[in-house]
Amino acid sequence: MTKTPDSAVRSYIDQHEAEFLEDLSAWLRIPSVSADPGRAGEVRRSAEWLVAKLRETGFPVAEVWESDGLPAVFAEWPSGDASAPTVLVYGHHDVQPAAKEDGWATEPFEPTRIGRQLFARGAADDKGQVFFHTLGVRAHLAATGRTAPAVNLKLLIEGEEESGSPNFGALIRREAARLAADVVIISDTGMWAEDTPTVCTGMRGLADCEIDFYGPANDIHSGSFGGAVPNPADVAASLVAALHDADRRVAIPGFYDGIVELTEQERELFAELPFDEQQWLKVAKSGGTLGEAGYSTLERVWARPTAEVNGIWGGYTGPGQKTIVPAEAHVKLSFRLVAGQEVENVRKLVRDWVATRIPEGIRYDIAFPGATRPCLTPLDHPALQSTVRAMGRAFGQKILFTREGGSGPAADLQDVLGAPVLFLGISVPSDGWHSVNEKVELDLLRKGVETSAYLWGDLAENWQ
Amino acid sequence: MTKTPDSAVRSYIDQHEAEFLEDLSAWLRIPSVSADPGRAGEVRRSAEWLVAKLRETGFPVAEVWESDGLPAVFAEWPSGDASAPTVLVYGHHDVQPAAKEDGWATEPFEPTRIGRQLFARGAADDKGQVFFHTLGVRAHLAATGRTAPAVNLKLLIEGEEESGSPNFGALIRREAARLAADVVIISDTGMWAEDTPTVCTGMRGLADCEIDFYGPANDIHSGSFGGAVPNPADVAASLVAALHDADRRVAIPGFYDGIVELTEQERELFAELPFDEQQWLKVAKSGGTLGEAGYSTLERVWARPTAEVNGIWGGYTGPGQKTIVPAEAHVKLSFRLVAGQEVENVRKLVRDWVATRIPEGIRYDIAFPGATRPCLTPLDHPALQSTVRAMGRAFGQKILFTREGGSGPAADLQDVLGAPVLFLGISVPSDGWHSVNEKVELDLLRKGVETSAYLWGDLAENWQ
Structure with a gap:
């Protein structure tokens, strides 16, 4: 019987909240700014502080992991139950730069509590959200009488997230065996709003594409030749225009083949979000x-693949007129991808489609500089169901769903570990990530602790 | 009876050719480079030299015409016949810069005869072609026994053509009354080839257009917003792409309305030209x-209107990737026009068409910076028929037709004087205009003299 009585969890949190906030404040005082080479020592100090705190929390394994850059932290607390699932929680302990003179009302590295808000760089992004798991797992143990969590719990807390995670991919590939997990929970995101708790279920992927078009060997006179030779700027523009049909669907044959469509349930739940389109605009x-066509704005940015022209240029772009057929033109495209779309397949579809659209007399080069895979956890995935139930108990209200339209390294974890990824965050849009006066809402932080406390038991109980 | 016995013309030319070439060489020695402010005095000396020579030729009126820039020359020789048509010959006495060290085999301002070629800057462009009219009109008089030409003959010889004719429009508007003519003959062009004499019958017009497209107030993240807001670079590209239909016809409604279509006769005559498409490419x-679709390459560049994108730019154009929805995009377009298309009407069609193609959320500005009207003289125009007959007698072979795909101030003369314009030139592509080793073929120069000698009588006789 792993189901925790909620009152036991809450009373444990009540007893330990002051100490928890003191500990968090101590961590927030360490200015672990990964972008500042002068603060590399502080990032290391932050990692070491966290290792010590995780050991104190009870993790039998907690270590600093070196990379080619700044150190990460890894911790592991085996369940002891042979059938228990393994969960990897991802977060980061480095923070964005901050200085009072940027416009902060308080010292960014001197955590300041004002009412039910705690102001400090990293309060929400991401130390606060990493830290709620420490009290969460203790509350879980206290309320259940267990000596080890109901799941095999692993933490990977990166030290370079705010610098673009340059060594993260290499690190997780190197340590894939020790990181092996049945599910990955990213605690580095947010909710829709303070009064609308949500779980994010996926991110779009991304495939970059650059095409260079070459026509005449140099710009030629449009009086002498215009209307009789192909114009590479026209070919570039026509290709961009042809990316979409009249319904604004991507017109590349096969582009939508095999994608995971939104379910009716997801669409209904998205529609329950209090979305104000005018505010969004x-x-x-x-x-x-x-x-x-046929999709709402939220569905379009969260759950539909896109083709976007990020840049286009060719011919004469200075002041005045130059009546030329330009020698060359260029486009930078990017395709947002959703689950079911494989990067290599999309690249092939794009390559094949472009090849059919180039008139004689135009040469072109096509390149695909970078890509990130999409990730998506279906609503009926047991880990997601557990998360929703755990959040529901913490928040006392219905939990809705979001997705993230952008693309990020979460998909790396999904790919390297072969595990579904979901996003448990309690931050809200007003928390000031990467801005001045970053803060965390203490009531939400507490709900994060509570969610974490309920989650491991629920997960173990409902894992198949 | 104004028909000249051709043998009389030829024998007159034989007698005066040496003197004619000496005079032309004297003129070519004057480095009338209009682009070089240090040679403004030489341009004036060239104008004065020409005035004196035209008086000596017999023109009762020959004067330097001042403009806000460098001087032109005007001359007039009334026919005396009440019913005689009035012809205005246009040419220019300024030349392109030239220096031996640019790679000339001879001194560019020391005319050098090598076999049947005369090398000098301006030999073909345009002093040689202006000058053949002086011996031409004398041969016309000698062979017909007249004391004045069979037409009212006017010459306008510009001094700033190689500098873009900045004051030409103002000059001809100011002097429109004295320039009044029934037909304008431009002697500043060339023929298809030495063995393929041709007359050019028109030039395309031009309407420039610039459109600026504005989307989000600044570049925005394509992960957060891509696929749900309009992208100005996409709108710009789509507009460029939509300029043409699948047959590469300009797809702007009404664009072809009222244009003067090629006649079957013109198409047949164009097809007789020894056109080598591989060489042209x-x-x-x-x-x-x-x-x-449905037109040959020559027809496309000479006789069909076009829409050309001369420049396009928007979004991120630097190295690497930037996944944005750009804030703005821009296009520079130009429309080549043919007879029957009025600039203001084309502008209105473009403006109306663009207005229907802008999605909500995109603002745009459209501007039409410059324009030149098209000009065209139909094959059955009596002045053109006369020119063809005169050239036919001089060359002893069939005269074919060309047009000019570019746009130029010839249309200004057409518009200001309300007279048709045709192009009588004897230069060939190898003559080195604007390049090193410019030359004129003496056999062709002589045929120019002969054509001029036959033309005035034929014109007077056949003018209705």
Whole structure:
């Protein structure tokens, strides 16, 4: 019987909250700014502080992991139950740069509590969200009477996330065996809003593409030749235009083949989110919406693949007129991908499609500089169901779902470990990530602790 | 009876050719480089030299015309016949820069005869071609026994053509009354080839267009917003792509309305030209042809209107990737026009068409910076018929037709004077215009003299 009485969890948290916040504040005082080479020592100190704290928490294994850059932290607490699933929690202990003179109301590395908010660089991104798991697992043990968590619990807390994770891929490949997990939980994200708790279930992938078009050997006179030779800027523009059909669907044959479509349930749950399109357009600084027919704005940015032109250039771009057929033109494209789309297959589809659209007299080069795979955990995945139940108990209300339209290294974990990824975060948009006056809402932080406390038992109980 | 016995013309030319070449050489020695402010005095000396020579030729009126820039020359020789048509011959007395060290085999301003070629800057462009009219009109008089030409003959010889004719429009508007003519003959062009004499019957016009597209207030993240807001680079590209239909016809509604179509006769005559498409592609430095379905390459560049993208730019164009929805994009377009297309109407069609193609959320500005009207003289125009007959007598072979795909101030003369324009030139592509070792073929120069000698009588006789 692993189901925890919620009151026991809450009373344990009540007893330990002050100490928990003191510990978190001590960690927040360490200015672990990974982008500042002068603070590399502070990043290391942060890692060592965390290792010590995790050992104190009870993790039998807690170590600093070296990489070619700044150190990460790894910890492991085996369940002892032979059938227990293994969970890997990901977060990071480095922070964005911050200085009071940037406009902070308080010292960024002197955590300051004002009412039910705690202000400090890293309070939300990401030390606060890593740290709620430490009290969470203790509350889980206290409420269940266990001496080890109901799941095999692993933590991987990176030290270079705010610097673009340059060594993360190599690190997780090197340590794949020790990181092996049945599910990965990313605690480095947020919720829809303070009164709308949500779980993020996936991120879009990304495939970059650059195409260079070459026509005449140099710019030629459009009076002498215009209308009779192909114009590479026209070919580039026509290719960009042809990326979408009249319904704003990507018109590359096969592009949608095999993608994981939104379920009716997901669409209904997305629609329950209190989405204000006018407000969203203000944030987008855009004057209107445009996207794939048949889908809402949220569905378009979260769950539909796209083709976007990020840059285009060719011919004369200076002041005045130059009546030429340009020698060359260039486009930078990127494709956001969703689950079911494989990067290599999308590249092949793009390559084949482009090849059919180049008139005689135009040469071209096509390159695919970078890519990130999409990740998605279906709503009926047991780990997601457990997370939703755990959050529901903590928040006392219905948990909705989001996705992330951007692309990130979460997919690396999914790919290297072969495990589904989900996103458990309690931050809210007002928390000031990468900005001044970063803070964490203490009521939400506590709900994070509670969620963590309920989650491991639920997961173990419902894992098949 | 104004028909000249051809043998009389030829024997007159034989007698005066040496003197004619000495005079031309004297003129070619004056380095009338309009682009070089240090040689403004030489341009004036060239104008004064020409005025004196035209008086000596017999023109009762020959004067230097001042403009806000360098001087032009005007001359007039009334026919005396009340019903005689008035012809205005256009040419220019300024030349391109030249220096021996650019790679000339001879001194560019020391005319050098080698066999039947005369090398000098301006030998073909345009002093030689202006000058053949002086011996031509004398041969016309000698062979017909007239004391004044059979037409009212006017010459306008510009002094700034090689500098872009910055004051030409103002000059001809100011002097429109004295320039009034029934037909304008431009002697500043060439023929298809030495063994293929041709008359050019028109030039395409030009309308420039610039469009600026504005989307989000600044570049925004394509992960967060891509696929749900309009992308101005996509809108720009789609507009460029939509300029043409699948037959490479300009797809702007009404664009072809009222244009003067090629006649079957013109198409047949164009097809008689010894056109080598592979050679033409080498000159175009292009790897293939592409243009309006149903027309040959020559027809496409000479006689069909076009829409060309001269420049396009928007979004990120530097190294690497930037996954954005760009804030803005820009295109520079130009439309080549043919007879029957009015600039203002084309601008209106473009403006209306663009307005229907901008999605909500994109703002745009459209501008039409410059324009030149097209000009065209139909094959059955009596002045053209006369020119063809005169050339036919001089060359002893069939005269074919060309047009010019580019756009130029000839249309200004057409518009200001309300007279048709045709192009009588005896230069050939090897003459080295604007290049080193410019020369004129003396046999062709003589045929120019002969054509001029036959033309005025034929014109007067056949003018209705």
